[in-house]
Amino acid sequence: MKTLSGIIRLLIFSFLILACSHNSKLQRGQFQSREIVNRTTEEMLNHYQNAIYLEGDFQLERLEKDQWSISTGTEDLRHTFLISGFDSPADINMEINSVYYLENGLLLNNNLFLGVEGNIDSRLQKDLEHLTSMNNSIRHHKIGKLVHLWSPGDDPDFKQPTPQELRARINRIDGHDGDCEQGGEGATSCSVTSSTGSGCSVSCGSGYYACCNETAFGPNDCHCHSDTDQNVID
Incomplete structure (x- = not known):
């Protein structure tokens, strides 16, 4: 009985250690997933700018009423997707x-x-029909902006952006007036990658154009600029 009791205590202790380790990993903003590329998706993904297919664990966070962030990390890159401007209330x-x-x-x-x-x-x-195998029950939502941020997974200086920083990236709008390294007036999407391997891309809906710039310090800048210089409606 003592042996059995000792084994049970050891199993419980091991479980608690693993749980704490997992929670610590989540708190640091490092999530585990893997990039999937196979014959059925490789050619398709090549059609798109910085396209990627990920499977695994993701952190979903609501930033504001219709602003969300999805974060994960592979062995090579850490990813954050920012979504805003839903056409209808969405949870x-x-x-x-x-x-x-x-x-x-x-x-x-x-x-x-x-x-x-x-x-x-x-x-x-x-x-999309191919990816979902003609699934007629798929739900659709139109959104106004989609931003993809990535950073090398082994970057010791990487810090998961705070919710405040993510909100600022979604909402940013300023007077570039077409002064964009990539994108500019008339562009619906753009992308920029720095020499360190970090980068960002953005896709902007009707009424906005995409603007991307590599910054000397800090994260790269990818955002949507209003065609009419009015505030972003999120």
């Missing part, structure tokens, strides 16, 4: 185990598609 609070990023939309768990309004062309529609 996407769910456990996420897979994400397709297709430049102008995110497919979550193969059953919820968040597409940037005005940027969904016939090719994306066709690819």
Whole structure:
């Protein structure tokens, strides 16, 4: 009996250690997933700017009433996706185990598609049908802006952006007046990658153009600029 009791205590202790270790990893903003590339997706993903397919564990956080962030990390890169400007009230609070990023939309768990309004062309529609195996029950939401941020997974200086920093990235709008390294007036999307391997991309809905700049210090800048110089409606 003493031996059995000792084994049980050891198992409980081991479980607590693993749980604490997992929670510590989540608190540091480092999440585990893996990038999936196979014959059925490789050619498709090459159609899109910085497209990626991830499976694993994700952190979903509501920043404001219709602003969300989805974060994860692989052995190579850490990813954050920012979503805002839903066409209707949306609650996407769910456990996420897979994400397709297709430049102008995110497919979550193969059953919820968040597409940037005005940027969904016939090719994306066709690819979406293929990815979901013609699933007629898939839910659709139109969104106004989609930002993808990435950073090398082994960067010791990397810090998971705070909710305040993420809100600022979603809402940022200023007077570039077309002064963008990538994108500019008339562009619906753009992307920039720095020499350190970090980068960002953005897709902007109707009424905005995409603007991307590499910054000398801190994270790169990818945001949507209003065509009419009015405030962003989120």
